[in-house]
Amino acid sequence: MQNNQSRKLAQGAMMIALFTVLMAIIFYVPLAGFIAMLIAPLPIIWYSATYDRKSSILVTFIAVIITFFIGGLIILPASLIFAAAGMAIGDAIYNKRSKVFMFISTSIVLLITFAIQYLISLRLFEFDFINDSLVLMRKSYEESLDLVEKMTGQAPISKETLAEMFSVVEMTIPASITLAVFVFAFIFISINLPIVKRFKVDVPKFSSFSHLRLPRAVLWYYLITLTINLFVQPELGTSLYVVMINVSLILWVLLTLQGISVIHFTIDTFGLPRMLKVLSTIVAIPLYSFVILLGIIDLGFNIREYIQAKKQK
Structure with a gap:
């Protein structure tokens, strides 16, 4: 002892x-x-x-x-x-x-x-290190835009667009x-x-990423959020708008991961080269809307069973 x-x-x-x-x-x-x-x-x-x-x-x-x-x-x-x-x-x-x-x-x-x-x-x-970081970032962007405008004679984006962009960044901090x-x-x-x-x-x-399956409740949260955004349409800057934009961002990321997982599962099921996983993950970023849709369909209808049935045939 x-x-x-x-x-x-x-x-x-x-x-x-x-x-x-x-x-x-x-x-x-x-x-x-x-x-x-x-x-x-x-x-x-x-x-x-x-x-x-x-x-x-x-x-x-x-x-x-x-x-x-x-x-x-x-x-x-x-x-x-x-x-x-x-x-x-x-x-x-x-x-x-x-x-x-x-x-x-x-x-x-x-x-x-x-x-x-x-x-x-x-x-x-x-x-407030978060607010100070945003101020510093905004100042850096403004200086960069001024420099580009002096060199080319034309600003890449307007000051109003920059202000809107940082407004969204500030609201999505959580x-x-x-x-x-x-x-x-x-x-x-x-x-x-x-x-x-x-x-x-x-x-x-951890189980393989290709077998990742989020709780089906995520799909319901997404549908509720989508319904509020479409029919209630919270005003910019209100508390409800801030909540919705933050929840939406998190759900988009989760559903994107779900969609990429389906793509990886398909690649594994049909024995395709592993390099396709890397390429599909990279391509998924600009095509995130399609990937999110794929994730929604998988959560709602479990398309992996259909993929497996196709493989067996």
């Missing part, structure tokens, strides 16, 4: 030190920082996957505090994000959860962590952040789980 406790403490100290080193690399070694950023949650993942939740929370908390002492407030937000992601992924492994559960729980934890940091930044420090969080969660899981597996940790597996 004493040996197990000593091992737990020693390994906890090692993971804290490793996490601190990775965070230091991210902020002080620019070229290696990107790679360190991708595997930064790894020490917390391994420890949380090996030991109970109480010990994992303690190690995660100490790791964040230590990074604060080496980098101050500037390093704290990133440290919290990576530590929270590591804790969520590791805890899901320890409790034998599915990879889908791990993905959703990690995304939610990251979203909550980001929201808390944003509120603290806004309330305590009166610093959906954009949500989608970005899901992407980060997927990246962390995809990169770190194979590494953790090498340390003899039993990790869950």
